[in-house]
Amino acid sequence: MPYIANTAQDRKEMLQAIGVESFDELWHLADVHESPPRFNLPEKGLSELEVLAKLGTLARENRTDLICFTGGGVYDHFVPAAISHVVERGEFLTSYTPYQPEASQGTLQAVYEYQSAMCRLTGMEVSNASLYDGGTALFEAILMALRRNRRRKVLIAGTLSPIYQAMVRTSSHHLAAEVRVTSDEPDQCADELLKSLDEETSSVVIQYPDFYGTIRDWTPLVMKAREKGITPICSVYPLALALLKTPGEMGFEIVTGEGQSLGIPLSFGGPYLGFMTTTSDFMRKMPGRICGRTKDLSGKPGFVLTLQAREQHIRREKATSNICTNESLCALRAIIYLALMGKTGFRRVGELCASKASFAAETLISIPGVRLASSDGFFNEFVIELPVDAKPVVSQLLRKGFMAGIPLGAFREERNKQVLLAVTEKRTREEIVGLAEALGGAL
Amino acid sequence: MKLLFEKGSPGRTGTTLPALDVQRSDRVPDSVRRREDAALPELSELDVIRHFVNLSRKNMGIETSFYPLGSCTMKYNPRFHEDVASFTGFAGLHPRLSLLPEGEEYCQGALRAVFEAERFLAELLGFADFTMQPLAGAHGEMTGLMLIAAFHEAKGEDRSVMLIPDSAHGTNPASATLAGFSARVIGTDAFGNVDLASLEKALGPDVAGLMLTCPNTLGLYDANVRQINEMVHASGGLVYADGANLNAIVGRVRPGDLGFDIMHINLHKTFSTPHGGGGPGSGPVGVCAKLVPFLPVPHIQEHSNGSLRLKHESAYSVGPVAPYYGNFLVILRAWAYMTTLGIEGFRRVSENAVINANYLRVRLQQAYKPAFERACLHECVLSASAQARLGVRALDIAKALLDRGFHAPTIYFPLIVEEALMIEPTETESKETLDAFISAMLEIAALAESAPDAVTAAPLTMPVRRLDETTAARRPDVAALDLEETP
CATH class of the missing domain: 3.90.1150.10 (Aspartate Aminotransferase, domain 1)
Incomplete structure (x- = not known):
């Protein structure tokens, strides 16, 4: 059978050690008494050769020559070939969340370097290890602000990606929050945002450059928002930050975005890379894994997952987020990309x-x-x-x-x-x- | 090892780029221009590759070591799937193409792969339909809970409580809270099953549903599962199956047949897609017929002429939970896996996963106390409570295993088991590997009695010794900032 090492003889010896005659006996002993279902699916699988041929056909039905x-x-964007070769190392590809830091220093140091690069790129102080995608990362930022200032209104620039607007609508449906979206005309949007900042507003969400490509200096709006205790959130296209002023410099308190432009192929929609950076003030409100630098017993530098008191496996229903598995390998792609480009x-x-x-x-x-x-x-x-x-x-x-x-x-x-x-x-x-x-x- | 940022020399770069073939100009207003370049490393291509290859050598993975991390299903990830995911026809495909006018015609192969994966899962697990959008298991949970909320809302019912067994993963209560529910905890009985009296008491008109992991996080099958589902249905709630442990029953039991209304599965567990050091995952959600109208959009539909089209609008849909069709390249790997296995292959998966786990349970119980004295399914939960009395805790055993070339099991989970060691061998490991692991575990147990300090000192052979997590959390150093640019 594909990918199964044990032979009939191995199984026989193991069943004997378990003290049963057959697998069926073990199955009943484990209290499963369901009759075997009938499936309307192929009984037999195909060989690697056949599966490759089928997928080759499906791949050719997609026009990637446009x-x-x-x-x-x-x-x-251009993706240097070296990235895939490195991330396909089995030690990166087939490991999991670094719960045992001593056996995961490779992943952990790479995450720390990724966090550092994202901070430098966005002009912020703290980054997490990654989130799912730009849209879910933005929603997590909105939640962070709601938790922080306990206000109810979320003000969203109409120039935010329509897909992200729809995702935020979906995810915020059951929150006790009122989401308001401005006009999608850049000038009108900026005016409306400025006029709508009030003491009940929790966060103001801006995309930079906006969905229509427009860039403007948001510093005045951000400053006014902060004066009123409103958290300014920026959803940014990270590659644009090669030339653009950082959201940090404009005073944004949370920065999120889609990291696909940093060495991740188009991939028909995923996996991509949600990222989030913020200020030290917000660090303990942040969702997701965070890697920290520390020392081992002998004083040697090393890395661990830290601030886990925020997380679902410790805090359960009081966690800052439900996120567990994130997009670690895509974050690895991003840091390799940034290192290669330099x-x-x-x-x-x-x-x-x-x-x-x-x-x-x-x-x-x-x-x-x-x-x-x-x-x-x-x-x-x-x-x-x-x-x-x-x-x-x-x-x-x-x-x-x-x-x-x-x-x-x-x-x-x-x-x-x-x-x-x-x-x-x-x-x-x-x-x-x-x-x-x-x-x-x-x- | 030095950080990337501590290496290199000004002016170095690790890539080549084409010369500019148009006049150099841009439309960036001065007010938003970056004053200084981002402080990224300056290294050659070889420097960068060597850095990361050497980092990789500090990791354990399935390809280097037995990795019995309970509830994570760390099975072998077939290598040819990586080739498939890199086919230009998939990796080079822009998701927006499908949304352009008549654009669906240009990506029928990709839509076909997603659609077929959906149909395969629906039939394999006994559901009417699936959404492939959720990007990880917890995201699938959240999506499933939003569907439950939408269902009750459409019926005009106000149900705000989600029942969750005390053995559940932490993501369950966290997801429930995010979806607007309050979590109510259900107890576990003496056999490791849902405590029916506790369930009975908790049910009521305010209950939206129950989240049940099947088999549960103790690796045990709850023979009352049909009755539990009926009880919840009778009180007007829905039952959500957490598919984290699907590997135990895949190809042998269809959760939809048991009465579950909704289920998320993890392609990175049961369907062998790589865990990647913590993602990307994929958490498709299956639903019974009455929940189909609430599924996220866009949703792929087959027309009578055989072509695939996207449905963007649906009166009851909760809306999109991801920007496009989910983690497409992960779904593609799962498609390859399903097609390689067939139903016969899936039955072998559960059979061998269950035999391997029980073999470990039986061989290890002489030294480690089983959490429950009964046959398990795909994972066995043991307790290091006896060792703890000698000063050797589950954590110490985990570290001692690292020194012996094995990744550690999941420890301290489920929370209801003292000093828990949750061991999931998966079907892809051989008897010889299990025997070697058993020897190591028994040796550690003996050492706990004769020389406990030798266990608590572990690990000694890893790139680092035990790390100071307290200081890491108290005085967090989470980024090497560029001092000049720090705001």
Whole structure:
């Protein structure tokens, strides 16, 4: 049988040692008296060769040759090959949560280094070992603020990813909290946020750059929020921080985000990497595992999971969160990515993205009738407005081999002529010009 | 070993990037421009690889050692699954493609894999449908509880209490609280089963449901499970099955047939996807017919022409719990596992897991007191209470095992067992490995009597000795900050 070592003879000897004649006898002794079910499933399994062939066929039914100008929270960045080779080491791949620190120093030191890098990147003081994804991490941040200031209102910028808005709605349905979402027009959103900060507000949630790619300095809003005891939360695109001012510098108290851009393949939606960094003040309110540096009996430095009094296996119903398994291997990918890129490589990726996006924007708006939807600054993602309904244009471009961006009419009818495009370091001048030609031809 | 940040030299980088083929410019306003580069390491590619390879050597994993961590099902993770997960047709697929107009046509293979995994699980476990969205076991629990809440809400019933046995994983009460319930604890009887009198007393019109781990965290099968489910149903509640221990019964008992309404499973346990040092996991949730309308969206549906489409709207759906279709590459590995095993393979999984656990129980009970004197399923829970009286605690035994080349079992859980050692061998271990582990355990027990200090001094052969966890928690050092940039 696949993956089972024991032979019939081994089983016979073991059953004998247990003191039973047969497995059936043991099964009854264990108090299971259910009759065997009949399944409408294949009785026999397939060989490795056959399974690979079947999955090869399924893989070929997916179009990964399309030239990708689509982001919206998940980006087609370059992933150095070295990352997969390292994370596939069995010592990383097949270990589990480092409950026995002496046998897990590899995982623990890597987590500590990951936490350190995420703090440096976001300008914060404390990071956890990872959460599931950017959306669930954001919800955990909202919970942290609710626990901290015991207020009821959550104020969310309408420029937050619509998927994250929906996830927050799902997860907060049963909380005694009132979630308010502002307009999705960047200027109106900023105005509404500023006017709505009051003494009942627990947290204010901002995406940076926002879903539409827009970047602005949130420092004044953040400062005003903090004056009123409101926790400002930032959901950030970490790769953008290669060039952008950190959320820490703007005064945000909790930073979360999707770490997919840091060395994790597109993977049709997962596994990804939710991350969270915060200030020391919030450390003991944070969900998830946290790794700390300490010393062993002989004074040698080492690492352990720490502050476990927050966690579900100790605190049960009073825990700061129910999270147990997180995305450790994806966090390992992120720290290897950041180490390979390094200080200059990481900035360079940011420059490539921003320069190519700027070139793409210019090239696209030179098509008659196409304009930028906003004059705000951006990093590598921006919205263009077409003279016609964007949906059929995007389908037509798909057929020509371009994932030309996200038509925004699905989120709000008034945006039906708009398309959100992202440009990464992987796109070439030729591909950008090709997109512009295809778009020009489609209009 | 030095930290990454303590190594390297200014100007070094570990990657190559293409030259800029457009004019250098950007649209970043000065007010939001970073003043200094993020203080990341500056190392060559070889430096980075050597650093992490050497770190990996400080870890135990299933591939280096027997890893009998109870309730975690640390079975062998087939290697070819890693190849599958790296196929460009899967790893290179943008999830947004499926949401673009007519985009589903371009990712039918990926949608097919998720859909088939869903259908396979539904049939294997006896449920009407599954959602693959939840990203880990506890996330599946949370999703399941939100479905229960939505069900009662739709019926206009106000039920705010979730019943949870005292032997349950800590995630159960934590998830219940997050989903807006208050947890009410049910006792365990003298045989390790749910105390029926305690359950009877706890049931009432305020009870939304019961969370039951099947088999339970003591590794025991509760023969009253059908009766328990009926009692909860009779009082208007739903029963949630925690599938952490599914490996014990997979292919032999269908939880849906037992009367469970809802169940989460862990693909990283029963379905052999790698644990990754603490994730990624995957926690699909199965439901009976009456709960199907509440499942998260988007949900994959098959049309009469055989093509797969996404359903985005559903009147009663709780909404999305993850951004797309769950941890897709994890689901893909599980698909490969299901297809390799077939039903016959799954029956062999439970058979061998149960034989291995009972073999350990019988051979070890001469030295360690079993928590309950009866045949177990996939894991055996022993108590080091006798050793504790000699000054050797479960923790010490765990550390002594590390020195002998074995990962430790789960310790101090379930909470209701004094000095618990929870040992789950899984089906992929051979008799020789179990025999070697038994010898080590018996040797440690003997040493506890003759020279307890030799046990409490362990580990001595690991990269570090016991670590000071108290100071770590009192004066936390959780990040090497860049001093110049610290706010």
